[in-house]
Amino acid sequence: MLFLTAASIGICVGMMRSAFSIAFIAVLITATFALATAVSPGPASFFNLLIAVLGYNAGLIAFLAGLFVLDTRREA
Numbered sequence: 001m002l003f004l005t006a007a008s009i010g011i012c013v014g015m016m017r018s019a020f021s022i023a024f025i026a027v028l029i030t031a032t033f034a035l036a037t038a039v040s041p042g043p044a045s046f047f048n049l050l051i052a053v054l055g056y057n058a059g060l061i062a063f064l065a066g067l068f069v070l071d072t073r074r075e076a
Contacts, residue, residue, distance in 0.1 A: 002048060003055035010059020022060065029056060 006029070013025050029052055037044040 002051050003058070006052045006055025007059035007062065010056040010061075011063045012059075014060050014063030026053075026056065029053065 009025065009029075013021050016022075030049070033044075033049045033052070
């Protein structure tokens with residue numbers, strides 16, 4: 001579920017086509033994890049952060065791949 005949520009965030013941010021937004025959301029994902037780790041009474045798993053970052057990147061890549069496919073279909 002975490003991967004799919006991060007991937008959908010990546011797709012939505014990619015639709016904005018703003019480099020600042022893409023970088024800002026990446027920082028916000030890490031900052032949110034850091035804040036949750038600091039506030040949590042128990043140990044935190046960095047594996048969840050890895051899943052979120054990979055999902056975010058996968059969403060951005062999926063959006064770019066979709067743009068590429070649409071562009072090549074438009075030319076043909």
